[in-house]
Amino acid sequence: MNVSKITMAHGSGGRDSAELMRDIFGRHFANEVLDRLEDGAVLPPSPESLVVSTDSFVVTPIEFRGGDIGKLSVCGTVNDVLMMGAIPEYLTCGFILEEGLDIAVLDRIAMSMAAAAREADVLIVAGDTKVVEGRNNGLMINTTGIGTLRDRSAHPSAANARPGDVVIVSGNLGDHHACILSARMGIANNIGSDCAILCEMADSLLNNDIDVHVMRDVTRGGLGTVLNEIANASGQVVELSEQEIPVDAEVRDFCGIMGLDPLYMGNEGKLVAIVPQAQAERALDLMRAAEAGRHARAIGKVIGADVNVGRGSVVMRTKIGGTRRVDVLFGEGLPRIC
Amino acid sequence: MNVSKITMAHGSGGRDSAELMRDIFGRHFANEVLDRLEDGAVLPPSPESLVVSTDSFVVTPIEFRGGDIGKLSVCGTVNDVLMMGAIPEYLTCGFILEEGLDIAVLDRIAMSMAAAAREADVLIVAGDTKVVEGRNNGLMINTTGIGTLRDRSAHPSAANARPGDVVIVSGNLGDHHACILSARMGIANNIGSDCAILCEMADSLLNNDIDVHVMRDVTRGGLGTVLNEIANASGQVVELSEQEIPVDAEVRDFCGIMGLDPLYMGNEGKLVAIVPQAQAERALDLMRAAEAGRHARAIGKVIGADVNVGRGSVVMRTKIGGTRRVDVLFGEGLPRIC
Numbered sequence: 001m002n003v004s005k006i007t008m009a010h011g012s013g014g015r016d017s018a019e020l021m022r023d024i025f026g027r028h029f030a031n032e033v034l035d036r037l038e039d040g041a042v043l044p045p046s047p048e049s050l051v052v053s054t055d056s057f058v059v060t061p062i063e064f065r066g067g068d069i070g071k072l073s074v075c076g077t078v079n080d081v082l083m084m085g086a087i088p089e090y091l092t093c094g095f096i097l098e099e100g101l102d103i104a105v106l107d108r109i110a111m112s113m114a115a116a117a118r119e120a121d122v123l124i125v126a127g128d129t130k131v132v133e134g135r136n137n138g139l140m141i142n143t144t145g146i147g148t149l150r151d152r153s154a155h156p157s158a159a160n161a162r163p164g165d166v167v168i169v170s171g172n173l174g175d176h177h178a179c180i181l182s183a184r185m186g187i188a189n190n191i192g193s194d195c196a197i198l199c200e201m202a203d204s205l206l207n208n209d210i211d212v213h214v215m216r217d218v219t220r221g222g223l224g225t226v227l228n229e230i231a232n233a234s235g236q237v238v239e240l241s242e243q244e245i246p247v248d249a250e251v252r253d254f255c256g257i258m259g260l261d262p263l264y265m266g267n268e269g270k271l272v273a274i275v276p277q278a279q280a281e282r283a284l285d286l287m288r289a290a291e292a293g294r295h296a297r298a299i300g301k302v303i304g305a306d307v308n309v310g311r312g313s314v315v316m317r318t319k320i321g322g323t324r325r326v327d328v329l330f331g332e333g334l335p336r337i338c
Numbered sequence: 339m340n341v342s343k344i345t346m347a348h349g350s351g352g353r354d355s356a357e358l359m360r361d362i363f364g365r366h367f368a369n370e371v372l373d374r375l376e377d378g379a380v381l382p383p384s385p386e387s388l389v390v391s392t393d394s395f396v397v398t399p400i401e402f403r404g405g406d407i408g409k410l411s412v413c414g415t416v417n418d419v420l421m422m423g424a425i426p427e428y429l430t431c432g433f434i435l436e437e438g439l440d441i442a443v444l445d446r447i448a449m450s451m452a453a454a455a456r457e458a459d460v461l462i463v464a465g466d467t468k469v470v471e472g473r474n475n476g477l478m479i480n481t482t483g484i485g486t487l488r489d490r491s492a493h494p495s496a497a498n499a500r501p502g503d504v505v506i507v508s509g510n511l512g513d514h515h516a517c518i519l520s521a522r523m524g525i526a527n528n529i530g531s532d533c534a535i536l537c538e539m540a541d542s543l544l545n546n547d548i549d550v551h552v553m554r555d556v557t558r559g560g561l562g563t564v565l566n567e568i569a570n571a572s573g574q575v576v577e578l579s580e581q582e583i584p585v586d587a588e589v590r591d592f593c594g595i596m597g598l599d600p601l602y603m604g605n606e607g608k609l610v611a612i613v614p615q616a617q618a619e620r621a622l623d624l625m626r627a628a629e630a631g632r633h634a635r636a637i638g639k640v641i642g643a644d645v646n647v648g649r650g651s652v653v654m655r656t657k658i659g660g661t662r663r664v665d666v667l668f669g670e671g672l673p674r675i676c
Contacts, residue, residue: 013558013604014666039554040391040422042487046384053378054430054482055466084378092392094432094480128393128480135473142432142466142480144392149380217377220351266351328352 006101011131020129024107025093028114029124041125043090049149051086053077056142062109064183066175066192069141070109072268074116077145079198079217083271085155085206086147088199091117092126094142098134106139120197150206156215156273161234163304165213166280168273170201170287171295172248173223174255177265182254191250194292196269201290205273210283214274221328222264224314226272228328232312240300240316240326263326274302344439349469358467362445363431366452367462379463381428387487389424391415394480400447402521404513404530407479408447410606412454415483417536417555421609423493423544424485426537429455430464432480436472444477458535488544494553494611499572501642503551504618506611508539508625509633510586511561512593515603520592529588532630534607539628543611548621552612559666560602562652564610566666570650578638578654578664601664612640 001023009016026034033041057073067075074091081088093113097106117124122145149155175194182189198217205212214234218226223245231238247255247262255262269292275283280298287293309315314326339361347354364372371379395411405413412429419426431451435444455462460483487493513532520527536555543550552572556564561583569576585593585600593600607630613621618636625631647653652664 014563014602017559018666039418040389040424040483042422043388043390045387049383050381050388050484051378052381052428052430052464052482052484054432054464054480056432056434056468056480058434058468058470080377084380086378090390092390092482094392094394094482096394096396096434096478126390126392126482130394130396132396132478140434140470140478142392142394142482144390144430144432144464144480144482145378146388146390146484221355225352264352328356 001103004103006097006099006103006106006131008099008131010097011129017129024103024110025127028110031123033123033125043125046148048151051081051084051147051149052144053080053084054142054144055080056140058140059180060136060138061183062138063105064193065179067195068109068112069139070113071116072195073141073143074113074120075195075197075268076219077143078120078122081145081147082198082202083215083217085152086149088120088122088145088147090125090146091122092144093124094127095129096140097129097131098136098138099131100134100137101139102137116197120199152206156212158214158216158230158233160213161230161236161238161274161302162213163236163302164277165274165302166277166298167238167240167300167302168275168280168284168287168296168298169218169223169246170271170293172246172251173267173270174247174251174262174265176268178251178254181258189250189254191254194267194269196292198269198271198292201271201287201293204286204290205283208286210279210286211276212273213276216272218267218270218272220266222266223272224263224326225328227314227326230274231314235311237303237306237309237311238300238314239303239306240314242316242318244297244299246295246297339441342441344435344437344441344444344469346437346469348435349467355467362441362448363465366448369461371461371463381463384486386489389419389422389485389487390482391418391422392480392482393418394478396478397518398474398476399521400476401443402531403517405533406447406450407477408451409454410533411479411481412451412458413533413535413606414557415481416458416460419483419485420536420540421553421555423490424487426458426460426483426485428463428484429460430482431462432465433467434478435467435469436474436476437469438472438475439477440475454535458537494550496552496554496568496571498551499568499574499576499612499640500551501574501640502615503612503640504615504636505576505578505638505640506613506618506622506625506634506636507556507561507584508609508631510584510589511605511608512585512589512600512603514606516589516592519596527588527592529592532605532607534630536607536609536630539609539625539631542624542628543621546624548617548624549614550611551614554610556605556608556610558604560604561610562601562664563666565652565664568612569652573649575641575644575647575649576638576652577641577644578652580654580656582635582637584633584635
């Protein structure tokens with residue numbers, strides 16, 4: 001590239017766009033499908049059902065401890081496809097760049113996307129770049145993921161939680177949210193995003209005869225919101241034990257000072273798995289064997305009903321022996337990060 | 339909806355996000371795949387190869403004569419999938435909404451997307467919504483399209499132009515670009531965007547034994563840029579006849595005053611088809627029978643070489659009998675519209 005900043009001309013569809021494609025995206029994402037430089041990609045036939053998911057990423061700052069918007073945009077969509085019971089295979093990337101963005105930053109972000117895509121074993125097969133006037137010299141990324149549905153007799157579903165099932169979360173809650181908030185507020189600490197590809201952990205559960213009733217990633221809206229969706233879809237009550245909810249000590253302190261509840265904070269590398277009680281220990285062992293699941297914990301159980309709340313609810317047994325209702329996130333709730 | 343404007347809470351992933359999904363997107367886009375409200379969509383197996391294409395839409399104003407950003411976002415991606423030789427089948431939509439956007443406007447845009455999707459016979463199967471702070475109370479939309487490759491022995495390709503072939507453009511150039519510029523500059527005129535689904539015209543060409551060597555939509559970068567890509571990929575020279583280039587009279591006047599060249603202006607409902615000379619008349623008739631192709635014109639031919647330029651170039655025979663080189667768009671060139 002013969003300039004150091006993104007200009008409006010990089011979104012023109014002409015020579016500067018082609019240069020950006022060749023020198024940045026083409027270089028990092030090179031693969032035989034993308035290299036054809038057509039307006040789209042041709043993918044082989046799929047004898048299995050397909051799963052498709054889309055997500056836009058608008059986080060600020062675009063680089064943070066533990067990741068950047070590029071890594072996030074790959075992890076988020078790969079994990080969504082994975083949670084639908086599929087093996088992620090292809091990604092498309094739509095970039096909306098702000099005029100003035102440092103090309104060196106874009107280069108790092110593209111490199112980070114390429115690394116995450118390699119880890120997840122997905123190919124970036126099609127892309128698009130637009131340039132807009134902007135205030136922050138930042139960028140936004142949409143990724144759409146395509147995977148092939150695993151060949152299984154039963155797939156995990158939000159509607160499959162059954163009384164007696166154990167609720168497992170794959171690690172500490174709130175890291176990503178606390179990391180981004182810290183960066184935005186200029187608070188120096190050691191909190192890093194949990195941004196991670198969950199393929200290894202999901203593969204391990206699904207390929208080892210665990211009868212996973214429910215599997216969902218825990219992102220925007222937090223664990224509280226996800227568990228309410230599951231309780232609602234399954235027509236059950238989810239009962240959590242407050243003392244088992246895993247939160248990193250520094251994040252817990254940060255939340256205490258800020259008045260935040262980790263139950264509603266966004267994560268980018270966590271899943272919740274709901275499994276039959278008899279398989280819970282084995283599932284925990286398998287999850288902990290994966291790097292992204294090393295802090296996995298059983299945090300509660302599914303019960304058919306509760307004297308205090310109707311079906312479709314989430315309740316928390318508190319550390320001091322009480323019970324409280326855990327609702328979905330509503331309104332702003334806490335400072336937004338995406 | 340109990341509010342009239344988009345708030346940051348609509349992007350929280352919690353209750354307000356769910357309401358927006360139910361009351362706006364769910365209502366307009368309803369179909370059996372989307373209605374499952376999962377994080378992604380499950381699509382049936384595909385015995386044919388798949389084609390996937392992605393595009394982000396950032397046009398301002400978001401509503402204009404002849405369309406809006408919603409219609410544009412469906413037409414653009416559907417046409418890209420179509421031009422790859424596929425039958426468009428599914429779309430995903432990623433919305434980035436600016437805080438303060440009128441929900442009534444969003445509702446109109448979603449309705450317009452739904453209408454375009456019906457016309458193109460594609461299902462909107464997955465979506466995502468983020469809310470960002472913004473200056474214009476606007477929105478940006480990414481669409482990713484998936485189609486199945488047509489079962490043909492030969493597919494149109496930018497590399498297939500052959501000496502003697504006729505170059506046909508499906509209608510007047512520059513309408514979309516001139517419409518958006520007029521709106522942005524507050525100029526009152528009758529110029530409307532050409533924003534259109536090209537399925538009928540492409541189907542007609544491909545299903546009637548026309549040996550279409552090249553088929554490309556003519557969007558950002560304009561006809562000049564697209565023809566250069568084709569000339570380059572095919573290793574041929576494309577020779578245009580200036581007097582045949584179709585431009586609406588009002589657009590021509592507008593371009594004259596503004597100093598714009600329709601050859602580099604963006605279109606949103608045009609294609610260029612390159613066909614063997616013996617089939618050119620029949621191809622023109624088929625294109626003109628489709629609403630979006632009623633002004634189709636043969637505008638030039640493919641020649642193997644030219645005394646003045648090397649292979650991979652585009653030249654124009656001017657009205658006064660001269661010859662000039664037509665280059666790709668570079669730099670800004672003309673006021674940007676996307």
